[in-house]
Amino acid sequence: MSRARGSVTIDDVARHVGVAKGTVSRVLNNYTDISEPTRNRILKAVKELGYQPSANARNLKRGRQDTLGIVIPVGHGSGADPFLSEFIDGIARALDELGLDLLVTTAHSPGHMIETLQRLIARRKVDGFIVTRTEVDDPRIACLREHNFPFVAHGRTRDPSDFAWFDIDNVAAFAEGVRHIYSLGHERIGFIGAKLDLNFALQRRDGYRQGLEDLGVTHDPDLECLRDLSGKGGFEAAEALLSLPRPPTALLCATDALAIGAVQFCRKFGLKVGSDVTVIGYDGLPVGEYLDPPLTTFSQSAQEAGGRVARKLIDVLDGKDPKSLQALVKAVLIRRSSDGAPSMTPDSLSKLIRDRLNNQPHSGTKGE
Amino acid sequence: MSRARGSVTIDDVARHVGVAKGTVSRVLNNYTDISEPTRNRILKAVKELGYQPSANARNLKRGRQDTLGIVIPVGHGSGADPFLSEFIDGIARALDELGLDLLVTTAHSPGHMIETLQRLIARRKVDGFIVTRTEVDDPRIACLREHNFPFVAHGRTRDPSDFAWFDIDNVAAFAEGVRHIYSLGHERIGFIGAKLDLNFALQRRDGYRQGLEDLGVTHDPDLECLRDLSGKGGFEAAEALLSLPRPPTALLCATDALAIGAVQFCRKFGLKVGSDVTVIGYDGLPVGEYLDPPLTTFSQSAQEAGGRVARKLIDVLDGKDPKSLQALVKAVLIRRSSDGAPSMTPDSLSKLIRDRLNNQPHSGTKGE
DNA sequence: TTGACTTCCGAAATCGGTTTTGTGAAACTT
DNA sequence: AAGTTTCACAAAACCGATTTCGGAAGTCAA
Numbered sequence: 001m002s003r004a005r006g007s008v009t010i011d012d013v014a015r016h017v018g019v020a021k022g023t024v025s026r027v028l029n030n031y032t033d034i035s036e037p038t039r040n041r042i043l044k045a046v047k048e049l050g051y052q053p054s055a056n057a058r059n060l061k062r063g064r065q066d067t068l069g070i071v072i073p074v075g076h077g078s079g080a081d082p083f084l085s086e087f088i089d090g091i092a093r094a095l096d097e098l099g100l101d102l103l104v105t106t107a108h109s110p111g112h113m114i115e116t117l118q119r120l121i122a123r124r125k126v127d128g129f130i131v132t133r134t135e136v137d138d139p140r141i142a143c144l145r146e147h148n149f150p151f152v153a154h155g156r157t158r159d160p161s162d163f164a165w166f167d168i169d170n171v172a173a174f175a176e177g178v179r180h181i182y183s184l185g186h187e188r189i190g191f192i193g194a195k196l197d198l199n200f201a202l203q204r205r206d207g208y209r210q211g212l213e214d215l216g217v218t219h220d221p222d223l224e225c226l227r228d229l230s231g232k233g234g235f236e237a238a239e240a241l242l243s244l245p246r247p248p249t250a251l252l253c254a255t256d257a258l259a260i261g262a263v264q265f266c267r268k269f270g271l272k273v274g275s276d277v278t279v280i281g282y283d284g285l286p287v288g289e290y291l292d293p294p295l296t297t298f299s300q301s302a303q304e305a306g307g308r309v310a311r312k313l314i315d316v317l318d319g320k321d322p323k324s325l326q327a328l329v330k331a332v333l334i335r336r337s338s339d340g341a342p343s344m345t346p347d348s349l350s351k352l353i354r355d356r357l358n359n360q361p362h363s364g365t366k367g368e
Numbered sequence: 369m370s371r372a373r374g375s376v377t378i379d380d381v382a383r384h385v386g387v388a389k390g391t392v393s394r395v396l397n398n399y400t401d402i403s404e405p406t407r408n409r410i411l412k413a414v415k416e417l418g419y420q421p422s423a424n425a426r427n428l429k430r431g432r433q434d435t436l437g438i439v440i441p442v443g444h445g446s447g448a449d450p451f452l453s454e455f456i457d458g459i460a461r462a463l464d465e466l467g468l469d470l471l472v473t474t475a476h477s478p479g480h481m482i483e484t485l486q487r488l489i490a491r492r493k494v495d496g497f498i499v500t501r502t503e504v505d506d507p508r509i510a511c512l513r514e515h516n517f518p519f520v521a522h523g524r525t526r527d528p529s530d531f532a533w534f535d536i537d538n539v540a541a542f543a544e545g546v547r548h549i550y551s552l553g554h555e556r557i558g559f560i561g562a563k564l565d566l567n568f569a570l571q572r573r574d575g576y577r578q579g580l581e582d583l584g585v586t587h588d589p590d591l592e593c594l595r596d597l598s599g600k601g602g603f604e605a606a607e608a609l610l611s612l613p614r615p616p617t618a619l620l621c622a623t624d625a626l627a628i629g630a631v632q633f634c635r636k637f638g639l640k641v642g643s644d645v646t647v648i649g650y651d652g653l654p655v656g657e658y659l660d661p662p663l664t665t666f667s668q669s670a671q672e673a674g675g676r677v678a679r680k681l682i683d684v685l686d687g688k689d690p691k692s693l694q695a696l697v698k699a700v701l702i703r704r705s706s707d708g709a710p711s712m713t714p715d716s717l718s719k720l721i722r723d724r725l726n727n728q729p730h731s732g733t734k735g736e
Numbered sequence: 737t738t739g740a741c742t743t744c745c746g747a748a749a750t751c752g753g754t755t756t757t758g759t760g761a762a763a764c765t766t
Numbered sequence: 767a768a769g770t771t772t773c774a775c776a777a778a779a780c781c782g783a784t785t786t787c788g789g790a791a792g793t794c795a796a
Contacts (some may be wrong), residue, residue, distance in 0.1 A: 007492070019775075019776080020775065023776075029754080033773070035774060053753065054753065056427050057781090058754075060751090060781050074460075074461070101472075101493065106457055108461070119420070123422060267660065290628050379782075390785075390786095391746075393783065397785095403743080422781090426784075428751050428783075430783090
């Protein structure tokens, strides 16, 4: 693997002009103690020879990489998170303006993730990390803290007080979701969520409860259902909730993926989404628009999030106090067509579903 | 931006053991001329001190970065390509096994892309490039060729003879698509494609024509419609084709995004997809499964493609002849439910559509 | 005993930059 | 006129590794 690129070095430039290489370096780094004529001669030579400093050599001396890192979890094999590609896009755009680059690695297990993190830190390939999808007790953050390595998180943790982060106000969003659904006339509102070790999953569940409490509606534990964060999980959760003796007429879902699965269940059993059952998601995925009916959801601009997170990390690297680099933003409800006033009471819905379940699936849609 | 990480260097290890640093380096690089006892003492110290060599210093000396680059186009602002995130995942997995990393940058215009490419080359931040979404005459490939810089392409170009690439046999796939649709009983088959400067767009169009020719069906230029590579483009194309005096009863689309738009148009005007109109996409996006009806499409595993492309690039870097690193694979048709025998002739379909267009949109689905 | 090989490892060169230190000449003091 | 500054740049040290070169000690043959 020898990859000699015979490119022009600072020595070539220095020789060409007849000065010391230090002088060339000073010109390129805008020192002021170089005379105008010399500066011009050097600049001219640099242009002629097409010289560009080696990032490597510069970084070695400076002890900096001009590169940020992100380790993305790729778990369960199936399909990468559509959110992430937009997120990365946002990061890359922000970094581009500053001449920084982004090193992307994937990790297929928690252990592998920490391992990768440590390798990148120890070999100093990056200056700082972006941590996505925080967990309530996040081992990555523990690791970075321990190494005293700069990072920023997209999402908080149990105790987010001492690091930089950017997050959506999940609690407020889900409380609003509940209020919105309630105002449409629904009495029984179900929640489809995910394992509570993911921080956003916990907060969204809390927001759901908060919303009920604000309205003075008593919380029925049966109406909360946690499943895998996937279409399949959403399908199963919808099945579980809608088979209840007194099913909810509305399903508030922690993510669009879950909501999509829930919609699929409804479709399969001939329940009209938006009237028989209201389904609301969260993420604002473009996909949602193409659903039938188009999915009502909370939007967060992944791209904007990426940009903001990147800029925060740069601020940390510039020495700003991480504690001062925390931001919480509101999600906004995008009403499309999957929500609406309930067409029937929980009891009649229950009867309908029981019929359908017994007589087997409804329409032509192929199985899951 | 001073980021001094006081980590342990090879000198620390050498001092700790009482040997020269060159000796430590030789041990770590598996030279054979170090006595067993010394080797063990050094290995022990390395472990104790938690030493990891600085990627930077090593790279400087070796003239290699152990990093591959990919510049992804992010054009039109809206939504990153879902294909890409899986593709990157595949690359990252392959690289992980070899201890290489992936540098990701985005480019928002062709000019910016070349600029970024040149910067990364000149500053030697990466050892080679992965080029995605090749154009028939690709300026990136011209640039890389000119610099004599190692790269691999996902997709071919007009003349792909002298570089490494991995591609899908688009011509064969689309010819097969036409045959499949024809065998269902369709006579008039439309094609929805994109600007022909993208290589795959050209090839898929050619495959469509090839398929018709193979069947002895005369090619009607009116049945080809090229639009933006997006849902909107697909919608417009479907509108244009289905408004024809003798409309096609099937639409073969160059990508899933286009197909999704086409399905949306059908839905809006109450045309039953899978019987009134057959729609077939290409990409095998997971989204397609959630469509109503689930989209019949050609699959390509983006993740696998990423892995194969990465391995090819590594072979190039290892000195293998790029010409020997070209691979063409077949796409496979995934039948879901958006294709079927036509429910009516082009003429009666035309009448139906004309009625619907005059009497305004059909069902409850909100506008695009 | 001596010359010729090995074996094992220290010393130094090197990669390509940045930064510190040093220096001759001009300019400015007093 | 002698001493002090300033200017503009050369020279050298340094970042942290890898790799080349060479030398001391030990081994072996003659």
